[in-house]
Amino acid sequence: MARIWDKLRPSGSGKLLRLSQEYDRLRRELEDLEAEAEARPAEPQRNKTGADRLQRYDARAYMAKRAANHAAAKAIFRAVREGGSFDEALRTQEKKLARIEDKRRAFAARLERGGAERKPAPAKQKPSAERVKRTAAEKAALEKKLAALETRIARAKGSGHSRISLPDDVALRVRGLKMYFGGLKAVDDLSFDVKKGEIFGLIGPNGAGKTTVFNCITRFYNATGGDMHFSGRGGEAVDLRDFRVHDVILHGIVRTFQNVEVIREVTVLENLLIAGHRGYGSSLVAQALHLPVLKKEERLMRERALRVLEFMGLTEYKDWYAFGLPYGVLKRIEIARTLMCDPRLIILDEPAAGLNDTETAELAQLIRRINKEYDCTILLVEHDMGLVMDICDTVCAISFGKLLAIGTTEQVQADRNVQTAYLGASEEA
Amino acid sequence: MKMHKLRRLMSVPLTQIILFAALMTALQLLSMAGLIPNSFTYAIGSTLIYAIVAIGFCLLLGYSGLASLGTAGFIGVGAYAAYYVMESFGMPYIAALAVTLAISVAIGVAVGFISLRVEGLYLAILTLGLSEILRNLLMAVQATIKIDISNARLFGVQLNDSGAYMLVLVTFSLLVWLTSNLIDSPTGRAMLAMKNSTSAAQAMGVSLMKHRLLAFVISTVFAAIGGLLYMMYVRVMTTSVSTLLTMTTSLNILGAVIIGGAKSLWGTTLGAFIVYGIQSMFLSKIPFFQKNPAFITMLTGLLIVVVVMFFPGGLTQFLSGIKAKLQRSFRKVREDIYGKDLG
Ligand SMILES: Nc1ncnc2c1ncn2[C@@H]1O[C@H](COP(=O)(O)OP(=O)(O)O)[C@@H](O)[C@H]1O
Ligand SMILES: [Mg+2]
Secondary structure (H helix, E strand, O other): OHHHHHHHOOOHHHHHHHHHHHHHHHHHHHHHHHHHHHOOOOOOHHHHHHHHHHHHHHHHHHHHHHHHHHHHHHHHHHHHHHOOOHHHHHHHHHHHHHHHHHHHHHHHHHHHHOOOOOOOOOOOOOOOHHHHHHHHHHHHHHHHHHHHHHHHHHHHHOOOOOOOOOOOOEEEEEEEEEEEEOOEEEEEEEEEEEEOOOEEEEEOOOOOOHHHHHHHHOOOOOOOEEEEEEEOOOOOEEEHHHOOOOOHHHHOEEEOOOOOOOOOOOEHHHHHHHHOHHHOOOOHHHHHHOOHHHHHHHHHHHHHHHHHHHHHOOHHHOOOEOOOOOHHHHHHHHHHHHOOOOOOEEEEEOOOOOOOHHHHHHHHHHHHHHHHHOOOEEEEEOOOHHHHHHHOOEEEEEEOOEEEEEEOHHHHHHOHHHHHHHHHHHHHO | OHHHHHHHHHOOHHHHHHHHHHHHHHHHHHHHOOOOOHHHHHHHHHHHHHHHHHHHHHHHHHHOOOOOOOHHHHHHHHHHHHHHHHHHOOOOHHHHHHHHHHHHHHHHHHHHHHHHHOOHHHHHHHHHHHHHHHHHHHHHHOOEEEOOHHHOEEOOEEOOHHHHHHHHHHHHHHHHHHHHHHHOOHHHHHHHHHHHOHHHHHHOOOOHHHHHHHHHHHHHHHHHHHHHHHHHHOOEEEOOOOOOOOHHHHHHHHHHHHHHOOOOHHHHHHHHHHHHHHHHHOHHHOHHHHHOOHHHHHHHHHHHHHHHHHOOOHHHHHHHHHHHHHHHHHHHHHHHHHOOOOO
């Protein structure tokens, strides 16, 4: 069953393939047009089919790489649970990749020798002046389309071709992030690095685009432009754009929401079990029949959930329905959920909003403890400057989607721009 | 303690299903012995068929939060598949089941994909349209389908009325068991998450596409199996006159699920008995209602209004409320007699 699902969902690589095919088709059209307009024999077409096939091999090699990445992410997850099988999954994909690359090499050699070329197409008739004019317009339109496609392909390829490597201490690298809503530039050319194991604060006035940044990182929004790389579970950098919103958790990126999103129809414990969703490996059949594998997994997940509840001081609420619980508890449930899937980057959107002073102090304590005991990086948005200055190692201030300052808390507090745009403004107001 | 163990055993769905099936079998035996009228158990059988459809719908509405008004069309698909495979080609029930499953899975996947783009009421209207297209298509192909009793065979054995009843009962029990397992598993919880908050669900790694597709596939498959069983049990269906394939059926199924309490399988079954069972088992025996069948529909409508107004959680909520009240008064009586400490 799981395999059927995998086939059903439109994967990023499928999209890439579609784009490349469309690109090829358009370019062929353009070349035809050019050939026609200049009325020269279709010389460049001779090599085209060969180059075309080379390109297709490239696309296939790329897809295999992508599949390897994906398999690796999944296998790592499985390996975390059961141990083993990770290397194997990776090896099969790599073998496949090697085969494709061999084929490509052989074909390229054959092409060089001139073996793979087609016979030249017959020369075309000289076109009329009117036809030339019309084709010029068509050509311009086509070229525009091609340029657009080229950027989309470049983006779809992402890290696949030129794999980026992050410095060892960087967990998340955001470069030139842009998110436009129509004319509104909610995030505009934002770049920052989040270091491994630090508590990173993102601050800015209301509407500055903080939540939007989070939504881009967790793939709820498809960024208009820019790059986001994350140091994945396997240790190598992954392009977050390659992931769908529900897959970023595979690399340990988890988040909370500004307006608490707790599943109210189920108990607190079940909320945590849902958060462990990707930790189950049982097939649908095993679930429908309640086979022993599922029962075992359920038992393990339940134990883990109880441990997290204990850690969060929520044990007393475990069998309560989330509906009707106090706000402070709901916020803690949300944070507890992020701890269920071996988190590596926890993204908190205004965790202190709506909490009173004692609760905020407890929260600060809690975030520090999570940071240490779960050994994970924390990225948070917060309005409570006291909290931010208290717990954050690095602070990044933004306003109207643009970077104002980044550095230690002291540096950011001392920054002129920040004082006028943010701190100053709020003090005067 | 013995009492404690018994209570725990009773809370397991499998025990409940076995007890229910045993009770229904006993009723059938009684009717075969001539102790209760045949028409009574016949009505139970057809109500169970509706209950199967309703349980699929319960998973869709109550757990996944997706609305559909296309149930009737999906029932029709199963019924026609049964007719063509068994009556026209003379193939066995298993073949009809396989064909029904294949077609309904395909339809479920298609509607599931649609549900990724269209949501809420629009989705309901869209499925309604789809169902009407299916119905008119089936009607155009053949307005009345009828399965000859000699063709209603299972494993080579011809099914008489009580055989078909048992087939319905066994299918119902099996499907309730599978569904209750699925609900109490990561998939069921993921569906609830998706119903409550799509963004939270996605952030926790739940794929909307996978679970929406699954919910629609399950509900269409259950509806189609309902249609298939209907052809095995009632053996005749008319598209043009009967109300089975019209929107009324879709709405009645919706009503059964809501009356029962959208999130409970037994509640849904109870809902099916209230919407379909009461009228066919009791009311249609009363001369007054025989003369004025419109009153039956009105009574059902009134019941839905009352339940929705006073017990939005359905009859399940009503019954658990009564249970809690009883327990409280029992405890009080016990405390009065033995004193607080011993109670
Ligand atoms: N889905 C959306 N569609 C249109 N505009 C949006 C959307 N999400 C956010 N915005 C806009 O982007 C800007 C930044 O919003 P947001 O990121 O929520 O700010 P904050 O820093 O307060 O979290 C706001 O002007 C908001 O209106
Ligand atoms: Mg915000």
